[in-house]
Amino acid sequence: MKDVDISLKVNGRRYDLTVRPNMTLLQVIRDRLDLTGTKESCGMGECGACTVIMNGRTVNSCLVPAPQADGADITTIEGIGRAGLHPVQKAFIEEWAIQCGYCTPGMVMSAVCLLDKNPQPTEDEIREALSGNLCRCTGYAKIIKAVQKSAGMLY
Ligand code: FES
Ligand code: FES
Incomplete structure (x- = not known):
């Protein structure tokens, strides 16, 4: 080839x-x-x-x-966040939504894409948007909370 x-x-x-x-x-x-x-x-x-x-x-x-x-x-x-951390990244840190961190870049990108299209997502919409991102460590609750928080920070 x-x-x-x-x-x-x-x-x-x-x-x-x-x-x-x-x-x-x-x-x-x-x-x-x-x-x-x-x-x-x-x-x-x-x-x-x-x-x-x-x-x-x-x-x-x-x-x-x-x-x-x-x-x-x-x-x-x-x-994202070239002038410092993106609000989604800040919220992940503040809400302790990171443990080993391996899933975090992918989670953040899915969250950023969701919030670009839907600035005020419901919890179900956040869960749906992140459904393709697996995390072995956090149990997801803190990740969902971080996305909710960043929605408030962004808009
Ligand atoms: S490395 Fe691409 S979906 Fe797992
Ligand atoms: S923080 Fe370890 S896989 Fe998500």
């Missing part, structure tokens, strides 16, 4: 890359762009650790073939 040229925008910066056709977007983000805030866990679309925002929607970047990201506009955890 031949390598593929792709051009994508990540956190507002354009990158022109040549990638193997079987590379994933997650591999591009972590291994080619050195943006290691996005985590890999299951590698099968089950856990949400690799969540990024692509063209306004959350995706599991481990499932996106790199060639499909050609022309895409992507935001990773490094792209």
Whole structure:
């Protein structure tokens, strides 16, 4: 299989890359762009650790073939709160919604995407938006509370 040229925008910066056709977007983000805030866990679309925002929607970047990201506009955890922590990140800290932290970047990206579209979500809407993000540590209650709190901080 031949390598593929792709051009994508990540956190507002354009990158022109040549990638193997079987590379994933997650591999591009972590291994080619050195943006290691996005985590890999299951590698099968089950856990949400690799969540990024692509063209306004959350995706599991481990499932996106790199060639499909050609022309895409992507935001990773490094792209939010560039002037300091994003309100969602602050709320996660204040509400003790982080333990090992491995799920946190993906959780935060799902929450940011939700709040961009729905600034005042109900608890059910928050749970639905985070349903693809698994956490082994926190039991979710503090994560939900952090998202509710950040909704108040943001708007
Ligand atoms: S690493 Fe992508 S969903 Fe688990
Ligand atoms: S804080 Fe450890 S997996 Fe969520």
